[in-house]
């Protein structure tokens with residue numbers, strides 16, 4: 001992976017793992033403090049108490065997501 005590349009990985013039954021130099025803003029345009037992390041996990045189950053970040057709640061809510069990218 002190149003230094004400036006952003007990579008988003010769908011975790012099976014879990015969050016979107018975002019790695020790389022990203023800026024995350026809310027619907028008002030305010031930036032989230034990512035604390036200098038080079039990787040963040042974004043909730044896609046809707047159950048996190050720390051949205052938009054994953055807090056592990058997907059493990060207890062029955063969230064199922066195992067889709068894979070279509071093969072060419």
Ligand code: FES
Nearest residue numbers: 043045054057058
């Ligand atoms: S994906 Fe982890 S709490 Fe929603």
